[in-house]
Amino acid sequence: MEINYNFISIIDLLGVIQGLLFGGMLLLLHSKKNRPTLYLGLFILLFSLEPIPNILNDLGLLQVYPHLELLPVHFHFLAYPLFYIYIQKISVFGNKTPSYWTLIPGILEVLIGIVIFLLPTHIKLSLKASLFAVVYFILGLGYSIWIGVLIIRWIQIHKKEIENQFSVIFQKQLNWARFFTYASIGFQLLLIINFFIDDKQWYYFIVVINVILIYWVSFKGIVQENITSLFSVFSQFDKEPLPNATTTKPIDTVSNTTTTAEVKQSEFMTSEVMSEIIETVETYIKNSQCFTKDNLTIIDIAEATNIHPKRISYALNNQKGVNFNTYINKFRVERAKELFENEGNNNLSVEGIGMEAGFHSKATFYGAFKKFEGCTPASFRNT
Incomplete structure (x- = not known):
């Protein structure tokens, strides 16, 4: 078996490993007292799994094992709603019921993805090359961007309430989460562009950003404390x-x-x-x-x-x-x-x-x- 190693695959793999380590760490830190880390850990895990199909393709493994096509590791409808719930839980409004309804499309995505993965290989290859794949990709990224807008709006309301209660608001404004969300929306737009131009240099740029985002949200999430009203x-x-x-x-x-x-x-x-x-x-x-x-x-x-x-x-x-x-x-x-x-x-x-x-x-x-x-x-x- 010939494996085609390249620099992009190594960076991609680094991002996956980094995400699995940080996500697993946050899940271990999860407790009744620090419940929001559960949602952040799951978000990081799902976010980091995104490049796996590209890694398998670059290494030539999909040609050798075609039944691995359409692995259910894309979570366009599930990852960002988890981050949204995490932000809601650590904010000054953490005692309110978070927007669990945003998880419904993601749960359906996972179930449908598992069913499709179990289909015969020739059917999966047909689906991959069909308009269905394009529509799913665009709708998924669009949903992620919409959730990102909801996150930014929530943080703005949170910031306003913090200013009504504290004379020192340093590290309580969730600025890092707002900047991360803006960066993530930009990342989703880059993915849409890459889907249509399919350029290796452009994809290399996206891969580097992906690794930076995983590290950023992991580090900030670990040190962030809940903000109680x-x-x-x-x-x-x-x-x-x-x-x-x-x-x-x-x-x-x-x-x-x-x-x-x-x-x-x-x-x-x-x-x-x-x-x-x-x-x-x-x-x-x-x-x-x-x-x-x-x-x-x-x-x-x-x-x-x-x-x-x-x-x-x-x-x-x-x-x-x-x-x-x-x-x-x-x-x-x-x-x-x-x-x-x-x-x-x-x-x-x-x-x-x-x-x-x-x-x-x-x-x-x-x-x-x-x-x-x-x-x-x-x-x-x-x-």
Whole structure:
């Protein structure tokens, strides 16, 4: 038997082995406490199996063993829904039922794929060369892209809710998952192009991207922790009516999927009530200087003022037009300006001033300062 080894096959094989190792590792890490790793591990396993038919073809094994044609290792309809569920489970909305319905086309794909694989070889070869294969490929990649759009939308809603609860959102925004999803959508488009042009150089480029994506999602998935909503600790209050309720203004709604203030649709707050909430919160923050605590959360404010955190969040969004993260960073920027203007702090670096004001990192400090003042902290200091 002649085996045609080539560089592309080696890279392809590396991606498969890498995916099997990382996927298996995540499945081993799976537990009741860390249940989302199950979905990520399965996604990586399925994602990494995609190149196997190409490897068998490059090595000449399909010519020797033609019954291996149409191995059921393509999971266009199943892989990305698993990643979608993983993102839903680790997000701030992890206590909600994920979109299991997205798995239905994938389960049907697996069952049909097994049936087709068991067919006589000559029938499989006919199917492979037919329009059926083209339609299946295009629909599968199209479904993956659509799921990718749903993932990006979910992460955007998650990010908005995180900003309503935490003053430090570093590593909670799931930026890596958003970038990975964008890259994956681009990867699907490259596969569609390669399907029609069938160019070895182009396929080599796709193979390298595939290996990078597997490593990227595996590494990030291993270090990513679940992000629990802080509002869940106040869930016992959600059944209580809001004080001073009227029937004029509905509580904030964020998309059709979730809400910033998860209270009954029939509950309302007047502008007067919201103004009182903000006045109480602002007085406490100024007097306590609690914003200098770099891991301050809306729960800390709620406990200190005895106001439900969802009411605080809603009041800030509707009266101030800002989320909790932006609101607290404004206090920190003002504090940083005071420190800059105090000559006794000349020995402190710009980053040191940021830390004193409550910022968690240099990047966050610079970003917030420029947002509010229109210049960097260093520029402000030098003026």
